[in-house]
Amino acid sequence: MALLKIDQVHTYYGGIHALKGISVEVNQGEVVTLIGSNGAGKSTTLKAICGQVHTKQGSIIYDGKNITNIPPHITASYGIAHVPEGRRIFPKMTVKENLEMGAFGIKDKKLIEEGFERAFHYFPRLKERINQKGGTMSGGEQQMLAIARGLMSRPKILMLDEPSMGLAPILVEQIFSIVKELNQEGMTILLVEQNANQALQVAHRGYVIQTGEIILQDEASKLLTNTQVKEAYLS
Structure with missing residues:
Protein backbone atom coordinates (compact mmCIF):
# COMPACT_ATOMS: atom_id res chain seq x y z
CA MET A 1 0.00 0.00 0.00
CA ALA A 2 1.21 3.50 -0.83
CA LEU A 3 2.37 5.65 2.08
CA LEU A 4 1.27 8.70 0.06
CA LYS A 5 -1.30 8.77 -2.70
CA ILE A 6 -2.23 11.89 -4.63
CA ASP A 7 -5.35 11.17 -6.67
CA GLN A 8 -6.59 13.48 -9.45
CA VAL A 9 -5.63 16.66 -7.59
CA HIS A 10 -6.55 20.06 -8.99
CA THR A 11 -5.29 23.35 -7.53
CA TYR A 12 -5.64 26.97 -8.57
CA TYR A 13 -3.82 30.26 -7.97
CA GLY A 14 -6.69 32.65 -8.49
CA GLY A 15 -7.84 31.95 -12.04
CA ILE A 16 -4.71 29.99 -12.94
CA HIS A 17 -5.22 26.21 -13.05
CA ALA A 18 -1.90 25.07 -11.54
CA LEU A 19 -2.39 21.32 -11.08
CA LYS A 20 -4.71 19.64 -13.57
CA GLY A 21 -5.68 16.31 -12.07
CA ILE A 22 -2.28 14.90 -11.13
CA SER A 23 -1.89 11.47 -9.55
CA VAL A 24 1.31 10.38 -7.78
CA GLU A 25 2.07 7.47 -5.45
CA VAL A 26 4.98 7.06 -3.04
CA ASN A 27 5.48 3.67 -1.40
CA GLN A 28 7.12 3.13 1.96
CA GLY A 29 10.93 3.15 1.65
CA GLU A 30 11.03 4.61 -1.86
CA VAL A 31 12.69 7.66 -3.33
CA VAL A 32 10.24 9.08 -5.85
CA THR A 33 11.22 12.11 -7.90
CA LEU A 34 9.05 14.67 -9.62
CA ILE A 35 10.91 16.34 -12.47
CA GLY A 36 9.92 19.10 -14.84
CA SER A 37 10.75 22.62 -15.90
CA ASN A 38 10.21 25.83 -13.93
CA GLY A 39 6.52 26.52 -13.35
CA ALA A 40 5.46 22.97 -14.19
CA GLY A 41 3.76 22.44 -10.81
CA LYS A 42 6.45 20.58 -8.84
CA SER A 43 6.54 22.87 -5.81
CA THR A 44 2.76 23.29 -5.90
CA THR A 45 2.41 19.52 -5.55
CA LEU A 46 4.44 19.52 -2.33
CA LYS A 47 2.53 22.52 -1.01
CA ALA A 48 -0.77 20.77 -1.71
CA ILE A 49 0.39 17.70 0.22
CA CYS A 50 1.27 19.68 3.34
CA GLY A 51 -1.77 21.95 3.14
CA GLN A 52 -0.10 25.17 2.02
CA VAL A 53 -2.09 25.23 -1.21
CA HIS A 54 -5.82 24.48 -1.33
CA THR A 55 -6.89 21.38 -3.26
CA LYS A 56 -10.05 22.17 -5.21
CA GLN A 57 -10.69 18.62 -6.51
CA GLY A 58 -9.18 15.21 -5.84
CA SER A 59 -7.74 13.69 -2.68
CA ILE A 60 -4.46 13.24 -0.85
CA ILE A 61 -4.19 10.09 1.26
CA TYR A 62 -1.25 9.67 3.63
CA ASP A 63 -0.66 6.63 5.82
CA GLY A 64 -4.30 5.63 5.36
CA LYS A 65 -5.66 9.08 6.34
CA ASN A 66 -7.31 11.62 4.07
CA ILE A 67 -5.18 14.75 4.59
CA THR A 68 -6.67 16.83 1.78
CA ASN A 69 -6.54 20.50 2.85
CA ILE A 70 -5.33 19.66 6.36
CA PRO A 71 -3.28 22.64 7.71
CA PRO A 72 0.54 22.43 7.62
CA HIS A 73 1.02 22.22 11.40
CA ILE A 74 -1.24 19.14 11.45
CA THR A 75 0.40 17.42 8.46
CA ALA A 76 3.78 18.05 10.11
CA SER A 77 2.56 16.30 13.26
CA TYR A 78 1.58 13.31 11.10
CA ARG A 88 13.76 29.16 4.20
CA ILE A 89 15.87 28.83 7.31
CA PHE A 90 15.57 31.42 10.09
CA PRO A 91 18.53 33.68 9.24
CA LYS A 92 18.74 35.48 12.59
CA MET A 93 18.62 32.26 14.60
CA THR A 94 21.62 30.06 15.31
CA VAL A 95 22.04 26.60 13.84
CA LYS A 96 20.97 25.14 17.19
CA GLU A 97 17.85 27.31 17.33
CA ASN A 98 16.90 26.42 13.75
CA LEU A 99 17.18 22.72 14.57
CA GLU A 100 15.12 23.20 17.73
CA MET A 101 12.39 24.79 15.58
CA GLY A 102 12.33 21.60 13.52
CA ALA A 103 11.57 19.65 16.70
CA PHE A 104 8.86 22.03 17.94
CA GLY A 105 6.26 19.26 18.15
CA ILE A 106 8.47 16.85 20.12
CA LYS A 107 8.28 17.03 23.91
CA ASP A 108 10.64 14.17 24.80
CA LYS A 109 14.08 15.70 25.43
CA LYS A 110 15.79 12.38 24.70
CA LEU A 111 14.24 12.27 21.23
CA ILE A 112 15.35 15.84 20.60
CA GLU A 113 18.91 14.95 21.61
CA GLU A 114 18.78 11.95 19.28
CA GLY A 115 17.62 14.34 16.55
CA PHE A 116 20.69 16.52 17.10
CA GLU A 117 22.96 13.47 16.94
CA ARG A 118 21.32 12.36 13.71
CA ALA A 119 21.60 15.83 12.17
CA PHE A 120 25.28 16.06 13.05
CA HIS A 121 25.91 12.53 11.76
CA TYR A 122 24.70 13.54 8.29
CA PHE A 123 25.97 17.11 8.44
CA PRO A 124 29.06 17.33 10.69
CA ARG A 125 29.70 20.88 9.49
CA LEU A 126 26.57 22.02 11.31
CA LYS A 127 28.03 20.86 14.61
CA GLU A 128 31.04 23.08 13.99
CA ARG A 129 28.69 26.02 13.41
CA ILE A 130 26.12 25.25 16.10
CA ASN A 131 26.17 28.79 17.54
CA GLN A 132 26.49 30.57 14.20
CA LYS A 133 23.51 32.49 12.81
CA GLY A 134 21.97 30.72 9.85
CA GLY A 135 21.99 33.78 7.61
CA THR A 136 25.77 34.12 7.83
CA MET A 137 26.44 30.63 6.45
CA SER A 138 27.12 29.65 2.84
CA GLY A 139 24.32 28.48 0.55
CA GLY A 140 25.44 24.87 0.87
CA GLU A 141 25.52 25.05 4.66
CA GLN A 142 22.06 26.62 4.69
CA GLN A 143 20.76 23.76 2.54
CA MET A 144 22.27 21.27 4.98
CA LEU A 145 20.57 23.12 7.83
CA ALA A 146 17.21 23.10 6.03
CA ILE A 147 17.36 19.32 5.51
CA ALA A 148 18.62 18.71 9.07
CA ARG A 149 15.78 20.86 10.43
CA GLY A 150 13.31 18.69 8.51
CA LEU A 151 14.85 15.53 9.98
CA MET A 152 14.46 16.89 13.52
CA SER A 153 10.70 16.23 13.33
CA ARG A 154 11.38 12.49 12.94
CA PRO A 155 9.35 12.31 9.72
CA LYS A 156 7.93 9.26 7.98
CA ILE A 157 8.32 11.02 4.65
CA LEU A 158 10.80 13.75 3.71
CA MET A 159 9.76 16.08 0.89
CA LEU A 160 12.70 17.93 -0.65
CA ASP A 161 12.07 20.87 -2.98
CA GLU A 162 15.03 21.67 -5.25
CA PRO A 163 17.79 20.74 -2.76
CA SER A 164 20.55 21.29 -5.35
CA MET A 165 19.44 24.77 -6.42
CA GLY A 166 22.29 27.28 -6.52
CA LEU A 167 24.91 24.88 -5.16
CA ALA A 168 28.39 24.14 -6.49
CA PRO A 169 28.71 20.71 -8.19
CA ILE A 170 30.70 19.22 -5.30
CA LEU A 171 27.96 20.20 -2.84
CA VAL A 172 25.27 18.85 -5.16
CA GLU A 173 27.05 15.47 -5.11
CA GLN A 174 27.21 15.64 -1.32
CA ILE A 175 23.51 16.46 -0.90
CA PHE A 176 22.43 13.62 -3.21
CA SER A 177 24.79 11.22 -1.45
CA ILE A 178 23.03 12.08 1.81
CA VAL A 179 19.61 11.60 0.18
CA LYS A 180 20.74 8.13 -0.87
CA GLU A 181 22.07 7.34 2.61
CA LEU A 182 18.85 8.51 4.28
CA ASN A 183 16.84 6.25 2.01
CA GLN A 184 19.13 3.26 2.61
CA GLU A 185 18.39 3.72 6.30
CA GLY A 186 14.66 3.53 5.62
CA MET A 187 13.54 7.11 4.94
CA THR A 188 10.80 7.58 2.34
CA ILE A 189 11.59 10.58 0.15
CA LEU A 190 9.62 12.63 -2.37
CA LEU A 191 12.16 14.66 -4.31
CA VAL A 192 11.34 17.66 -6.49
CA GLU A 193 14.33 18.57 -8.62
CA GLN A 194 15.27 20.41 -11.81
CA ASN A 195 18.54 18.48 -11.93
CA ALA A 196 16.80 15.50 -13.51
CA ASN A 197 19.98 13.51 -14.07
CA GLN A 198 20.98 13.56 -10.38
CA ALA A 199 17.42 12.98 -9.19
CA LEU A 200 16.83 9.96 -11.41
CA GLN A 201 20.12 8.41 -10.30
CA VAL A 202 19.02 8.29 -6.65
CA ALA A 203 15.30 7.61 -7.22
CA HIS A 204 13.44 4.33 -7.61
CA ARG A 205 10.65 5.83 -9.69
CA GLY A 206 9.95 9.15 -11.34
CA TYR A 207 7.13 11.31 -12.64
CA VAL A 208 7.48 13.98 -15.31
CA ILE A 209 5.20 16.97 -14.82
CA GLN A 210 4.47 19.53 -17.52
CA THR A 211 2.13 22.53 -17.15
CA GLY A 212 0.35 20.91 -14.21
CA GLU A 213 -0.10 17.46 -15.73
CA ILE A 214 1.81 14.19 -15.33
CA ILE A 215 2.92 13.30 -18.84
CA LEU A 216 5.16 10.34 -18.04
CA GLN A 217 5.92 7.95 -15.19
CA ASP A 218 8.26 4.99 -14.97
CA GLU A 219 11.14 3.41 -13.09
CA ALA A 220 13.92 5.97 -12.70
CA SER A 221 16.41 3.84 -14.65
CA LYS A 222 14.03 3.73 -17.62
CA LEU A 223 13.37 7.47 -17.52
CA LEU A 224 17.14 8.07 -17.65
CA THR A 225 17.23 6.38 -21.05
CA ASN A 226 13.88 7.66 -22.31
CA THR A 227 14.37 9.72 -25.48
CA GLN A 228 11.70 12.28 -24.56
CA VAL A 229 13.18 12.81 -21.10
CA LYS A 230 16.76 12.96 -22.41
CA GLU A 231 15.91 15.62 -24.97
CA ALA A 232 13.86 17.78 -22.59
CA TYR A 233 15.66 17.42 -19.26
CA LEU A 234 19.00 15.63 -19.59
CA SER A 235 20.67 17.49 -22.44
Whole structure:
Protein backbone atom coordinates (compact mmCIF):
# COMPACT_ATOMS: atom_id res chain seq x y z
CA MET A 1 0.00 0.00 0.00
CA ALA A 2 1.21 3.50 -0.83
CA LEU A 3 2.37 5.65 2.08
CA LEU A 4 1.27 8.70 0.06
CA LYS A 5 -1.30 8.77 -2.70
CA ILE A 6 -2.23 11.89 -4.63
CA ASP A 7 -5.35 11.17 -6.67
CA GLN A 8 -6.59 13.48 -9.45
CA VAL A 9 -5.63 16.66 -7.59
CA HIS A 10 -6.55 20.06 -8.99
CA THR A 11 -5.29 23.35 -7.53
CA TYR A 12 -5.64 26.97 -8.57
CA TYR A 13 -3.82 30.26 -7.97
CA GLY A 14 -6.69 32.65 -8.49
CA GLY A 15 -7.84 31.95 -12.04
CA ILE A 16 -4.71 29.99 -12.94
CA HIS A 17 -5.22 26.21 -13.05
CA ALA A 18 -1.90 25.07 -11.54
CA LEU A 19 -2.39 21.32 -11.08
CA LYS A 20 -4.71 19.64 -13.57
CA GLY A 21 -5.68 16.31 -12.07
CA ILE A 22 -2.28 14.90 -11.13
CA SER A 23 -1.89 11.47 -9.55
CA VAL A 24 1.31 10.38 -7.78
CA GLU A 25 2.07 7.47 -5.45
CA VAL A 26 4.98 7.06 -3.04
CA ASN A 27 5.48 3.67 -1.40
CA GLN A 28 7.12 3.13 1.96
CA GLY A 29 10.93 3.15 1.65
CA GLU A 30 11.03 4.61 -1.86
CA VAL A 31 12.69 7.66 -3.33
CA VAL A 32 10.24 9.08 -5.85
CA THR A 33 11.22 12.11 -7.90
CA LEU A 34 9.05 14.67 -9.62
CA ILE A 35 10.91 16.34 -12.47
CA GLY A 36 9.92 19.10 -14.84
CA SER A 37 10.75 22.62 -15.90
CA ASN A 38 10.21 25.83 -13.93
CA GLY A 39 6.52 26.52 -13.35
CA ALA A 40 5.46 22.97 -14.19
CA GLY A 41 3.76 22.44 -10.81
CA LYS A 42 6.45 20.58 -8.84
CA SER A 43 6.54 22.87 -5.81
CA THR A 44 2.76 23.29 -5.90
CA THR A 45 2.41 19.52 -5.55
CA LEU A 46 4.44 19.52 -2.33
CA LYS A 47 2.53 22.52 -1.01
CA ALA A 48 -0.77 20.77 -1.71
CA ILE A 49 0.39 17.70 0.22
CA CYS A 50 1.27 19.68 3.34
CA GLY A 51 -1.77 21.95 3.14
CA GLN A 52 -0.10 25.17 2.02
CA VAL A 53 -2.09 25.23 -1.21
CA HIS A 54 -5.82 24.48 -1.33
CA THR A 55 -6.89 21.38 -3.26
CA LYS A 56 -10.05 22.17 -5.21
CA GLN A 57 -10.69 18.62 -6.51
CA GLY A 58 -9.18 15.21 -5.84
CA SER A 59 -7.74 13.69 -2.68
CA ILE A 60 -4.46 13.24 -0.85
CA ILE A 61 -4.19 10.09 1.26
CA TYR A 62 -1.25 9.67 3.63
CA ASP A 63 -0.66 6.63 5.82
CA GLY A 64 -4.30 5.63 5.36
CA LYS A 65 -5.66 9.08 6.34
CA ASN A 66 -7.31 11.62 4.07
CA ILE A 67 -5.18 14.75 4.59
CA THR A 68 -6.67 16.83 1.78
CA ASN A 69 -6.54 20.50 2.85
CA ILE A 70 -5.33 19.66 6.36
CA PRO A 71 -3.28 22.64 7.71
CA PRO A 72 0.54 22.43 7.62
CA HIS A 73 1.02 22.22 11.40
CA ILE A 74 -1.24 19.14 11.45
CA THR A 75 0.40 17.42 8.46
CA ALA A 76 3.78 18.05 10.11
CA SER A 77 2.56 16.30 13.26
CA TYR A 78 1.58 13.31 11.10
CA GLY A 79 5.22 12.86 10.04
CA ILE A 80 5.42 14.86 6.82
CA ALA A 81 8.53 17.05 6.65
CA HIS A 82 8.67 19.67 3.91
CA VAL A 83 12.07 21.21 3.09
CA PRO A 84 11.00 24.11 0.87
CA GLU A 85 12.63 25.60 -2.19
CA GLY A 86 15.05 28.35 -1.26
CA ARG A 87 15.87 26.74 2.14
CA ARG A 88 13.76 29.16 4.20
CA ILE A 89 15.87 28.83 7.31
CA PHE A 90 15.57 31.42 10.09
CA PRO A 91 18.53 33.68 9.24
CA LYS A 92 18.74 35.48 12.59
CA MET A 93 18.62 32.26 14.60
CA THR A 94 21.62 30.06 15.31
CA VAL A 95 22.04 26.60 13.84
CA LYS A 96 20.97 25.14 17.19
CA GLU A 97 17.85 27.31 17.33
CA ASN A 98 16.90 26.42 13.75
CA LEU A 99 17.18 22.72 14.57
CA GLU A 100 15.12 23.20 17.73
CA MET A 101 12.39 24.79 15.58
CA GLY A 102 12.33 21.60 13.52
CA ALA A 103 11.57 19.65 16.70
CA PHE A 104 8.86 22.03 17.94
CA GLY A 105 6.26 19.26 18.15
CA ILE A 106 8.47 16.85 20.12
CA LYS A 107 8.28 17.03 23.91
CA ASP A 108 10.64 14.17 24.80
CA LYS A 109 14.08 15.70 25.43
CA LYS A 110 15.79 12.38 24.70
CA LEU A 111 14.24 12.27 21.23
CA ILE A 112 15.35 15.84 20.60
CA GLU A 113 18.91 14.95 21.61
CA GLU A 114 18.78 11.95 19.28
CA GLY A 115 17.62 14.34 16.55
CA PHE A 116 20.69 16.52 17.10
CA GLU A 117 22.96 13.47 16.94
CA ARG A 118 21.32 12.36 13.71
CA ALA A 119 21.60 15.83 12.17
CA PHE A 120 25.28 16.06 13.05
CA HIS A 121 25.91 12.53 11.76
CA TYR A 122 24.70 13.54 8.29
CA PHE A 123 25.97 17.11 8.44
CA PRO A 124 29.06 17.33 10.69
CA ARG A 125 29.70 20.88 9.49
CA LEU A 126 26.57 22.02 11.31
CA LYS A 127 28.03 20.86 14.61
CA GLU A 128 31.04 23.08 13.99
CA ARG A 129 28.69 26.02 13.41
CA ILE A 130 26.12 25.25 16.10
CA ASN A 131 26.17 28.79 17.54
CA GLN A 132 26.49 30.57 14.20
CA LYS A 133 23.51 32.49 12.81
CA GLY A 134 21.97 30.72 9.85
CA GLY A 135 21.99 33.78 7.61
CA THR A 136 25.77 34.12 7.83
CA MET A 137 26.44 30.63 6.45
CA SER A 138 27.12 29.65 2.84
CA GLY A 139 24.32 28.48 0.55
CA GLY A 140 25.44 24.87 0.87
CA GLU A 141 25.52 25.05 4.66
CA GLN A 142 22.06 26.62 4.69
CA GLN A 143 20.76 23.76 2.54
CA MET A 144 22.27 21.27 4.98
CA LEU A 145 20.57 23.12 7.83
CA ALA A 146 17.21 23.10 6.03
CA ILE A 147 17.36 19.32 5.51
CA ALA A 148 18.62 18.71 9.07
CA ARG A 149 15.78 20.86 10.43
CA GLY A 150 13.31 18.69 8.51
CA LEU A 151 14.85 15.53 9.98
CA MET A 152 14.46 16.89 13.52
CA SER A 153 10.70 16.23 13.33
CA ARG A 154 11.38 12.49 12.94
CA PRO A 155 9.35 12.31 9.72
CA LYS A 156 7.93 9.26 7.98
CA ILE A 157 8.32 11.02 4.65
CA LEU A 158 10.80 13.75 3.71
CA MET A 159 9.76 16.08 0.89
CA LEU A 160 12.70 17.93 -0.65
CA ASP A 161 12.07 20.87 -2.98
CA GLU A 162 15.03 21.67 -5.25
CA PRO A 163 17.79 20.74 -2.76
CA SER A 164 20.55 21.29 -5.35
CA MET A 165 19.44 24.77 -6.42
CA GLY A 166 22.29 27.28 -6.52
CA LEU A 167 24.91 24.88 -5.16
CA ALA A 168 28.39 24.14 -6.49
CA PRO A 169 28.71 20.71 -8.19
CA ILE A 170 30.70 19.22 -5.30
CA LEU A 171 27.96 20.20 -2.84
CA VAL A 172 25.27 18.85 -5.16
CA GLU A 173 27.05 15.47 -5.11
CA GLN A 174 27.21 15.64 -1.32
CA ILE A 175 23.51 16.46 -0.90
CA PHE A 176 22.43 13.62 -3.21
CA SER A 177 24.79 11.22 -1.45
CA ILE A 178 23.03 12.08 1.81
CA VAL A 179 19.61 11.60 0.18
CA LYS A 180 20.74 8.13 -0.87
CA GLU A 181 22.07 7.34 2.61
CA LEU A 182 18.85 8.51 4.28
CA ASN A 183 16.84 6.25 2.01
CA GLN A 184 19.13 3.26 2.61
CA GLU A 185 18.39 3.72 6.30
CA GLY A 186 14.66 3.53 5.62
CA MET A 187 13.54 7.11 4.94
CA THR A 188 10.80 7.58 2.34
CA ILE A 189 11.59 10.58 0.15
CA LEU A 190 9.62 12.63 -2.37
CA LEU A 191 12.16 14.66 -4.31
CA VAL A 192 11.34 17.66 -6.49
CA GLU A 193 14.33 18.57 -8.62
CA GLN A 194 15.27 20.41 -11.81
CA ASN A 195 18.54 18.48 -11.93
CA ALA A 196 16.80 15.50 -13.51
CA ASN A 197 19.98 13.51 -14.07
CA GLN A 198 20.98 13.56 -10.38
CA ALA A 199 17.42 12.98 -9.19
CA LEU A 200 16.83 9.96 -11.41
CA GLN A 201 20.12 8.41 -10.30
CA VAL A 202 19.02 8.29 -6.65
CA ALA A 203 15.30 7.61 -7.22
CA HIS A 204 13.44 4.33 -7.61
CA ARG A 205 10.65 5.83 -9.69
CA GLY A 206 9.95 9.15 -11.34
CA TYR A 207 7.13 11.31 -12.64
CA VAL A 208 7.48 13.98 -15.31
CA ILE A 209 5.20 16.97 -14.82
CA GLN A 210 4.47 19.53 -17.52
CA THR A 211 2.13 22.53 -17.15
CA GLY A 212 0.35 20.91 -14.21
CA GLU A 213 -0.10 17.46 -15.73
CA ILE A 214 1.81 14.19 -15.33
CA ILE A 215 2.92 13.30 -18.84
CA LEU A 216 5.16 10.34 -18.04
CA GLN A 217 5.92 7.95 -15.19
CA ASP A 218 8.26 4.99 -14.97
CA GLU A 219 11.14 3.41 -13.09
CA ALA A 220 13.92 5.97 -12.70
CA SER A 221 16.41 3.84 -14.65
CA LYS A 222 14.03 3.73 -17.62
CA LEU A 223 13.37 7.47 -17.52
CA LEU A 224 17.14 8.07 -17.65
CA THR A 225 17.23 6.38 -21.05
CA ASN A 226 13.88 7.66 -22.31
CA THR A 227 14.37 9.72 -25.48
CA GLN A 228 11.70 12.28 -24.56
CA VAL A 229 13.18 12.81 -21.10
CA LYS A 230 16.76 12.96 -22.41
CA GLU A 231 15.91 15.62 -24.97
CA ALA A 232 13.86 17.78 -22.59
CA TYR A 233 15.66 17.42 -19.26
CA LEU A 234 19.00 15.63 -19.59
CA SER A 235 20.67 17.49 -22.44
